[in-house]
Each structure stands twice: as structure tokens, then as C-alpha cells.
Amino acid sequence: MQGIEALAQRLRTQGGKVTSQRMLIWGALAGDQSHPSAEDLFARLKPMLPGLSLATLYHALNELVEWGEVRRFDAGDGHIHYDPDLTPHAELVCLRCHAIVDAHEVPQVDTLPREIGGYRILMRSEQYYGYCPACRAALAHTPGALVQ
Amino acid sequence: MQGIEALAQRLRTQGGKVTSQRMLIWGALAGDQSHPSAEDLFARLKPMLPGLSLATLYHALNELVEWGEVRRFDAGDGHIHYDPDLTPHAELVCLRCHAIVDAHEVPQVDTLPREIGGYRILMRSEQYYGYCPACRAALAHTPGALVQ
DNA sequence: TATAGATTAGGAATGATTATCAAGAAAGGG
DNA sequence: CCCTTTCTTGATAATCATTCCTAATCTATA
Structure with missing residues (x-):
């Protein structure tokens, strides 16, 4: 529609x-x-x-x-x-290089509440923040333990 | 901790x-x-x-x-x-006045995957967008059907 | 306390986003 | 189809949050 x-x-x-x-x-x-x-x-x-x-x-x-x-x-x-x-989906965002990728692996409920806490709901957004494969590799050489 | x-x-x-x-x-x-x-x-x-x-x-x-x-x-x-x-929680964001409120009503899974699609995950963000009570009232006087 | 390296203050620079407003279209009724 | 009203567009100026730059300062470590 x-x-x-x-x-x-x-x-x-x-x-x-x-x-x-x-x-x-x-x-x-x-x-x-x-x-x-x-x-x-x-x-x-x-x-x-x-x-x-x-x-x-x-x-x-x-x-x-x-x-x-x-x-x-x-x-x-x-x-x-x-x-x-x-449509319900999550995004993966890299905290270092800011690359954005859709995360279809994350399970979703496909029913959006019409209302929450008095708000009339129209859309939903979900993001997972972390390090992308490339930045993980780059950070692996760092002394600190940012990326376990 | x-x-x-x-x-x-x-x-x-x-x-x-x-x-x-x-x-x-x-x-x-x-x-x-x-x-x-x-x-x-x-x-x-x-x-x-x-x-x-x-x-x-x-x-x-x-x-x-x-x-x-x-x-x-x-x-x-x-x-x-x-x-x-x-901690796992969602936010309500008004598309009109941009008010932000925590939505404790939304059920959450409190286990964050360590990794998704090669990304090392550190945080998660969830937002619901719509109209807050005040803006709903304001829009109710509008001819259009923005707020059913 | 001396040294090396990271961090800060301050202000200037950047650059994405908005405001402004005259000119140019769409909707709706005659 | 024409007119009027109202909304929208374009061009540029203005805004203003954020970042850059550099010398001075501070932290960690020996």
C-alpha cells in the first residue's frame, strides 16, 4: 500500500x-x-x-x-x-568508522504498538553499536582491552 | 561495578x-x-x-x-x-517537538549479543518515534489524518 | 623531580542545516 | 479554463553545533 x-x-x-x-x-x-x-x-x-x-x-x-x-x-x-x-529491523553502527549495516540476524517482533506512554507511535528504530570487523582488527594491536 | x-x-x-x-x-x-x-x-x-x-x-x-x-x-x-x-530500555521521541522520554513499558531482553555480523557489540539503542500527548492534541485540530 | 607523551583551553574555522523572502506552482471554486 | 489563495521552491545568507589548531599544562612513570 x-x-x-x-x-x-x-x-x-x-x-x-x-x-x-x-x-x-x-x-x-x-x-x-x-x-x-x-x-x-x-x-x-x-x-x-x-x-x-x-x-x-x-x-x-x-x-x-x-x-x-x-x-x-x-x-x-x-x-x-x-x-x-x-519494517522492523536493526542496524549495526561502528563506533570508530561509523559504517552502517542492516542487521537481519536480530529477531524482531513485527507488531508496532499503536501507543506507548501516551505517545502515538509511528516508527521504531533499533541500533547496535560496536566495532566493525575492520576496526576490530585495527584495535587488536592496541595495548588496551577495548576489544576483548 | x-x-x-x-x-x-x-x-x-x-x-x-x-x-x-x-x-x-x-x-x-x-x-x-x-x-x-x-x-x-x-x-x-x-x-x-x-x-x-x-x-x-x-x-x-x-x-x-x-x-x-x-x-x-x-x-x-x-x-x-x-x-x-x-541498561536495556527504549526511548520515546516526539517527531514534532522532539521531547524525549524513557519508555519503561517496552519489554526488553537483557542479554546483549557479544557479536552480530562480525561486529563486536557494546551497546544497543531503541527508539520509538511518534507524537507526544501535547502534539497529538495540537494535531487533532488539523484537517489531515496525521494522528488517527 | 625530570621526562615523555597525552590532554586542555581558547579561539578560529568548518560545514551541515535552517531561515528568509521573492518568484513560481498547485488546489479549488466559479 | 481562469482566478485567488495558499503552499512550495530556489538562491543565498545566516546560524550554530561541532571540530580543528597550537601552545601551555598536566599525568604517569622512573
Whole structure:
């Protein structure tokens, strides 16, 4: 039920306007598994929307997040990352190099509570923080016991 | 086992130095449930450490995060928030006003896998995004169906 | 106490994100 | 289909959290 049509529908319902920018931004994000940053998306969109402004992109992304269409999260690298995948899944984030990978190994309950503590819940986010294989190897040569 | 003594111990083990700044920063954060930002902490520390530099605070916080002593996360308000509570718990984050509350209602497994997908896991983070009671009320007057 | 190396303070620099506002589209009613 | 209203966009300036840089200071160790 989440096609570009449904998004347009939800936009109109809320009094928002369906513009080519919004549709293309959403289209560029939909199905993406790479957790892109705003700049990643900007570079990707530039060819098909040469006049696009960064401000417009940020604005549209913030709206998508606030409407519960897209999730944003912090990997510790100074960039905000966006993820259109709202199905239950966890991410692995490296504390050292900030690499991000989806963790499909982690079991998930696929029912999201409608409400918790008075909050109306729309999305859920789960991250596991640690050291990626490469950084583990790099840290192994360190005297300390950071990585057992 | 997590006193200020234990932290000093771990610092020394890794070849790091135990400084009053680090101890006070960690002390100001320990036991805090308010998910403070760097600026919150700076204001709190200034009285007891007048010469403290923001750069030092940021540096210390980044170290604490990288060492797995403290968790950082993004509430969407343009600030990084820090949480010293590494026990399994979820947070509720408002997509509109960015209020953050611990969600003790959400059941947790209290065993953290040592490793997932090659990553050495140190911490876990779980957030539920939606609208807080106040924002739900505010949005109820909106024509759209954002909050059913 | 002397030395080596890590850490800090301070301020300048960086750079991602937002604000501003005039110009340009969409929605909706006639 | 035209008009009006309202929302959205683009361009650039502004913001402001965070990081960088360097000399001075402190910790650990002998």
C-alpha cells in the first residue's frame, strides 16, 4: 500500500501539495538500503532535477520524517542518515568508522504498538553499536582491552 | 561495578590519563535520565569547572561514546543527546517537538549479543518515534489524518 | 623531580542545516 | 479554463553545533 500514489494521497489529505520535487525525493529514497545522507541524496537527484536546492531537499526530508514516512538517525559521523525502510529491523553502527549495516540476524517482533506512554507511535528504530570487523582488527594491536 | 573508580581503571588500562575534566564530565552524566545535550552538560559543569572548554567537553564525550561508556542519539532537534544508561530500555521521541522520554513499558531482553555480523557489540539503542500527548492534541485540530 | 607523551583551553574555522523572502506552482471554486 | 489563495521552491545568507589548531599544562612513570 506504499506506492508513490499512496504518498500523493496522504499529501493531499493533509493539505500538502504534490510537487515533482517531493515525488522525486521520495522516489530516490524508496527502496534504498544504503542509509544515505542528505548530500548523498542531493548528488543522486541532481541529474534528474538540476534546479534542486539543498534547502528544498532538507525541507522535504524533514517533512517526510515528521509525517512518519521516513526514519532519520545518527551514526556519529556528523551527518544525518535517512532510511525509508520502516519494517522492523536493526542496524549495526561502528563506533570508530561509523559504517552502517542492516542487521537481519536480530529477531524482531513485527507488531508496532499503536501507543506507548501516551505517545502515538509511528516508527521504531533499533541500533547496535560496536566495532566493525575492520576496526576490530585495527584495535587488536592496541595495548588496551577495548576489544576483548 | 560502574563507579568513578572503575572508569578511572579502564582509562588507565587503555593508556589514557585520568584528568579532573574527564572525571567531572563523566560524573555529571552518570545517573542522568534527562538525555542532555552537550550544551546542557556544559552549563551544568561550568560552575564546578570554570575553565572548561567546549572543545574539551566534546572531545571527552566522543571518547566516552567510542569506548562504549555512553550512548549518543539524535532526537531530530539539531542537537546530539547523550545517555549514560546502558541498561536495556527504549526511548520515546516526539517527531514534532522532539521531547524525549524513557519508555519503561517496552519489554526488553537483557542479554546483549557479544557479536552480530562480525561486529563486536557494546551497546544497543531503541527508539520509538511518534507524537507526544501535547502534539497529538495540537494535531487533532488539523484537517489531515496525521494522528488517527 | 625530570621526562615523555597525552590532554586542555581558547579561539578560529568548518560545514551541515535552517531561515528568509521573492518568484513560481498547485488546489479549488466559479 | 481562469482566478485567488495558499503552499512550495530556489538562491543565498545566516546560524550554530561541532571540530580543528597550537601552545601551555598536566599525568604517569622512573
